[in-house]
Amino acid sequence: MKLTLASTSKYKRSILDRVMLKHDSIKPLCDEISDKKDPYEYCMDIAKQKVLSIENEVNEGIIIALDCIVLIDNQVCEKPKSLEEAKKNLVSCSNNFAKVITGIALKNKDTGELITDYQESIVYFKPITDEDIDFYLTHEEGILESSGFIIENIASNFIDHIEGSFYNVLGVPVEKIYSLLNKMNIYLKDIN
Secondary structure, X not given: OOEEEOOOOHHHHHHHHHOOOOOEEOXXXXXXXXXXXXXXXXXXXXXXXXXXHHHHHOOOOEEEEEEEEEEEOOEEXXXXXXXXXXXXXXXXXXOOEEEEEEEEEEEEOOOOOEEEEEEEEEEEEOOOOHHXXXXXXXXXXXXXXXXXXXXOOHHHHHEEEEXXXXXXXOOOOHHHHHHHHHHOOOXXXXXX
């Protein structure tokens, strides 16, 4: 079974490769705008849009799409447009928790079956000093490309604990993706 990821993110592709979910990738062609107010519905809707935006370019197999958001104090933490916004995001994490929600959509091109679901993880932060926040902002590459924090690098020093999937916090909930593939009767031996 062929897998196609509706993303050209090297980072997402690398994670899927590491867990043997071999795949091709195509950049989604959608605006990523949804009128859904509920954050879970919002993420699943965007993931579905990504799948549908490339379905005519894929002839067979499974299309996988993901959309991840971070909620802090029940507010969506958007990708910062400046270092000041990035600082505000991290300050709001200090001695607090963030919910990371990833919407998932899978479409089987052979059967027409479309599944949407989500994965949620909660990241609990220790108090973060102003000095550590400033250090993070000046030393973390890609800070303006991530909502809130990049957990696998410097920000890992600020984590107290995580409830749920670590991979989900990275934006690629491989455990949930694989369980959804299993619901479609697809297993590692079937993926080529």
